[in-house]
Amino acid sequence: MTDTTAIDASLGRPAQEPGHSAPGDMFKFPPPLSEPEIGARRSPAEEARTIVTTTRLTSLATISEDGSPWSSIVGYGVMPSGSLSLVVSTLAEHGRNLARDPRASVAIATPPARGADPLDSGRVTLTGTVRIPEGEDAKLALDSHCEAYPAARAYAKFGDFTLYVLDIERVRWVGGFGRMDSTSGEDYVLAEPDPTEPNGLDAVEHLNADHADALLLIAQEVAGYGDATSVECERIDRYGMDLKIRTLRGVAPARVGWLEPCTDREGLRKASVDLVRHARSKRDA
Amino acid sequence: MTDTTAIDASLGRPAQEPGHSAPGDMFKFPPPLSEPEIGARRSPAEEARTIVTTTRLTSLATISEDGSPWSSIVGYGVMPSGSLSLVVSTLAEHGRNLARDPRASVAIATPPARGADPLDSGRVTLTGTVRIPEGEDAKLALDSHCEAYPAARAYAKFGDFTLYVLDIERVRWVGGFGRMDSTSGEDYVLAEPDPTEPNGLDAVEHLNADHADALLLIAQEVAGYGDATSVECERIDRYGMDLKIRTLRGVAPARVGWLEPCTDREGLRKASVDLVRHARSKRDA
Numbered sequence: 001m002t003d004t005t006a007i008d009a010s011l012g013r014p015a016q017e018p019g020h021s022a023p024g025d026m027f028k029f030p031p032p033l034s035e036p037e038i039g040a041r042r043s044p045a046e047e048a049r050t051i052v053t054t055t056r057l058t059s060l061a062t063i064s065e066d067g068s069p070w071s072s073i074v075g076y077g078v079m080p081s082g083s084l085s086l087v088v089s090t091l092a093e094h095g096r097n098l099a100r101d102p103r104a105s106v107a108i109a110t111p112p113a114r115g116a117d118p119l120d121s122g123r124v125t126l127t128g129t130v131r132i133p134e135g136e137d138a139k140l141a142l143d144s145h146c147e148a149y150p151a152a153r154a155y156a157k158f159g160d161f162t163l164y165v166l167d168i169e170r171v172r173w174v175g176g177f178g179r180m181d182s183t184s185g186e187d188y189v190l191a192e193p194d195p196t197e198p199n200g201l202d203a204v205e206h207l208n209a210d211h212a213d214a215l216l217l218i219a220q221e222v223a224g225y226g227d228a229t230s231v232e233c234e235r236i237d238r239y240g241m242d243l244k245i246r247t248l249r250g251v252a253p254a255r256v257g258w259l260e261p262c263t264d265r266e267g268l269r270k271a272s273v274d275l276v277r278h279a280r281s282k283r284d285a
Numbered sequence: 286m287t288d289t290t291a292i293d294a295s296l297g298r299p300a301q302e303p304g305h306s307a308p309g310d311m312f313k314f315p316p317p318l319s320e321p322e323i324g325a326r327r328s329p330a331e332e333a334r335t336i337v338t339t340t341r342l343t344s345l346a347t348i349s350e351d352g353s354p355w356s357s358i359v360g361y362g363v364m365p366s367g368s369l370s371l372v373v374s375t376l377a378e379h380g381r382n383l384a385r386d387p388r389a390s391v392a393i394a395t396p397p398a399r400g401a402d403p404l405d406s407g408r409v410t411l412t413g414t415v416r417i418p419e420g421e422d423a424k425l426a427l428d429s430h431c432e433a434y435p436a437a438r439a440y441a442k443f444g445d446f447t448l449y450v451l452d453i454e455r456v457r458w459v460g461g462f463g464r465m466d467s468t469s470g471e472d473y474v475l476a477e478p479d480p481t482e483p484n485g486l487d488a489v490e491h492l493n494a495d496h497a498d499a500l501l502l503i504a505q506e507v508a509g510y511g512d513a514t515s516v517e518c519e520r521i522d523r524y525g526m527d528l529k530i531r532t533l534r535g536v537a538p539a540r541v542g543w544l545e546p547c548t549d550r551e552g553l554r555k556a557s558v559d560l561v562r563h564a565r566s567k568r569d570a
Contacts, residue, residue, distance in 0.1 A: 057403045059344030059392045061356035064412075069354050071346035071392035072457075073408040093410075093457065107344045107356035118342045119434070123358040125378075127349075149404070172357075172378065 030249035032224025039257010040239040044173040044181035045191035048124040050237075051173075052078055053193040054110050056148040060086075061105040062097035070097055075152075076106070076166075077145035081189050084166040085145040086130065087152045091160050102130045104166055110198075120176035128185065130164040141165050196262050200236035203268045207233045207241075214276045219245045221279040223254040238262040241272075315534035317509025324542010325524040329458040329466035330476035333409045335522075336458075337363055338478040339395050341433040345371075346390040347382035355382055360437075361391070361451075362430035366474050369451040370430040371415065372437045376445050387415045389451055395483075405461035413470065415449040426450050481547045485521035488553045492518045492526075499561045504530045506564040508539040523547040526557075 042050065056075055064070045072094045077085040084106065088095040098104060109123035133141045142163055146153045156163055169185040194200075207215060212230070218241075219228035227247045235242040240257035258271040259278055327335065341360055349355045357379045362370040369391065373380040383389060394408035418426045427448055431438045441448055454470040479485075492500060497515070503526075504513035512532045520527040525542035543556040544563055 057394070059346070059356050059358075061344070061346035061354035061390070063348075063352075063354050067348075067352075068388040068412060069346035069348050069390045070410065070412065071344050071356060071390040072410050073344075073392050073394050073459075075404050103353040105346070105354045105356040107358050109342070109358050117436075119360050125355065125357050127353060127355065151402075174358075 029252040030247055031252075032254065033226045034224040036224035036254060037222050037257055038240075038255045040261065041255065042194060042237055042239060043187070043191060044183040045171065045187040046194060047122065047173045047175060048126065048171045048183070048188055049082055049191045050194040050197050051108055051110050051122050051124045052082065052084070052126070054198055055108060058084075058106040058108045060094050061107075062094045063101045063103060064093065064097055065100070070094060075145075075149045077141070077143075077148045079140055079144045079165065082168060082191075083141075084126070084168075085141040086164045086166060087142075087145050087149070087156045087161055088164065089155075089158070089160045090162070095160070095162065098130050098164065099162070104128060104130050106166070122173070122175050124174070125172040126166075126168045126170070126188070128167045128169040130166050132162065133165045137165070138163060194238045195265050196236075196238045196268050199265065199268055203236045203272070204233050207236075207272065211276075214272075214279075215243065217279045217283065218256055218275060219243055219254065221282040222256045222275065225252065225254065236268060238267065314537040315532055316537075317539065318511045319509040321509035321539060322507050322542060323525075323540045325546065326540065327479060327522055327524060328472070328476060329468040330456065330472040331479060332407065332458045332460060333411065333456045333468070333473055334367055334476045335479040335482050336393055336395050336407050336409045337367065337369070337411070339483055340393060343369075343391040343393045345379050346392070347379045348386045348388060349378065349382055350385070355379060360430075360434045362426070362428075362433045364425060364429045364450065367453060367476075368426075369411070369453075370426040371449045371451060372427075372430050372434070372441045372446055373449065374440075374443070374445045375447070380445070380447065383415050383449065384447070389413060389415050391451070407458075407460050409459070410457040411451075411453045411455070411473070413452045413454040415451050417447065418450045422450070423448060479523045480550050481521075481523045481553050484550065484553055488521045488557070489518050492521075492557065496561075499557075499564075500528070502564045502568065503541055503560060504528055504539065506567040507541045507560065510537065510539065521553060523552065 058074060058076050060072050060074045062070050070093055072092065074086060074088060074094065079085055088098060090096050090099060105125060105127040107123060107125050110121055142156060155161055168188050171183045171188050174180040215231040215233055216228055219225045219231040223243060223245060225245045225247055228245045229248065230246045232244045233241055234244055239261050240255060243254045243256065245252050245254050259274050262268060262271050343359060343361050345357050345359045347355050355378055357377065359371060359373060359379065364370055373383060375381050375384060390410060390412040392408060392410050395406055427441060440446055453473050456468045456473050459465040500516040500518055501513055504510045504516040508528060508530060510530045510532055513530045514533065515531045517529045518526055519529055524546050525540060528539045528541065530537050530539050544559050547553060547556050
């Protein structure tokens with residue numbers, strides 16, 4: 001087993017899980033030279049809630065008649081609790097499977113950033129059990145599904161379709177290389193999706209294209225890499241940024257937090273302006 | 286049950302499967318006025334082989350320790366036989382699942398065309414059993430995986446990773462609304478991916494943007510809709526095009542075949558030029 005503490009510490013949290021059985025120093029990075037201001041990160045439950053809101057198409061794993069797994073693609077809606085609403089037909093094998101065995105699992109992936117390694121982008125596995133909702137709950141489920149798929153208002157009434165709610169019991173989040181964690185259905189229900197999503201993708205492109213100097217200043221003054229020579233922003237969220245920092249000692253991943261978490265969709269611009277101002281005042285102190 | 290013969294006949298093949306339990310005339314379309322030149326279509330096995338070549342990321346359904354389904358996202362390579370090569374870690378639940386139960390299913394989706402309904406684009410479910418390849422077969426499997434994921438050359442050697450080959454036993458293809466079929470692993474192995482993929486997507490945009498007159502002529506002279514008023518090309522493949530034709534009698538889906546199937550990556554341009562010439566000569570006859 002290799003020591004992955006270096007990665008996880010630089011990303012702002014202790015190593016939670018054992019690492020790959022890889023050559024010893026494959027995942028070592030140069031440490032910061034001064035105390036970094038890491039701030040908070042999204043919890044695994046927040047990551048999961050956020051990914052679920054970014055798309056409306058998922059793979060669905062069900063159990064076929066002979067007990068073997070069956071993977072298919074379905075549309076879903078998201079209920080306020082984070083439970084998913086599905087409208088499936090018994091003409092499809094997954095519909096027949098769910099009618100026989102309500103256990104289900106979905107894997108939802110965010111579209112990878114342009115040019116990014118698809119295995120280095122966020123996805124989440126949610127597992128649980130489907131149930132047929134009733135009364136007000138059925139209305140809520142159908143409404144959330146039709147928000148994503150308006151045509152379902154018509155075909156949900158066809159005799160071969162069933163409206164299901166998938167309540168989430170277990171969550172596995174993978175953010176990309178070395179970023180992953182598990183959490184419970186209870187945590188998932190309580191968490192909030194990141195309100196700045198999906199604006200972070202545009203913000204990453206904008207910062208890298210037009211604000212190299214500001215990123216360098218942040219790496220030097222806020223991330224603790226006083227010897228940074230160039231910086232690339234890899235991800236942005238309501239709490240801060242993930243950076244890839246080049247130094248003469250090697251390349252290091254680093255996390256920097258905003259001064260205040262963003263609370264609305266448009267908060268990233270102010271957060272980054274405030275952070276640059278903070279970095280300048282540290283430099284000039 | 287509604288009668289879906291109208292759709293399937295207009296798409297060039299008899300109805301294969303029962304339709305949705307929907308109001309009787311929901312899927313009726315105006316028929317062509319003269320004999321359409323439909324040509325061949327890709328077989329379900331060809332559709333499956335083609336979809337598998339268009340991406341390198343899939344959802345994987347496996348069976349968890351408690352017998353429930355588990356869906357996750359993995360990268361894959363494609364072997365010459367169409368079997369998939371997987372490199373998975375036992376740090377991931379899917380890796381532990383496959384080590385215990387080799388049954389697996391993948392659902393692979395083509396990225397939807399711009400603005401298209403994601404449920405109206407191609408996807409395929411493949412099910413089968415994973416095995417650990419040996420000798421030359423292992424080399425072929427690793428090479429095909431590393432063609433898609435070069436970094437796997439390194440991590441495939443980590444102690445926690447296993448190289449698997451997923452041999453395909455059962456295939457379910459869904460091309461979009463009303464276009465679906467099942468086939469066997471044997472047919473899948475024998476079929477060839479469409480050599481023009483993914484050029485068809487660009488060809489569709491190009492024809493719709495710049496060649497409305499040519500499409501209208503094709504609809505009138507080749508698809509049998511002499512009363513067509515406007516046409517949209519929906520899909521293109523090595524054998525022909527799927528059109529959506531507006532007439533005063535309503536909107537109809539229609540299939541037209543090229544004069545000759547395309548045999549290489551760049552064949553679509555010549556095929557469409559030849560078809561326009563053919564439509565002109567019919568008009569002027």
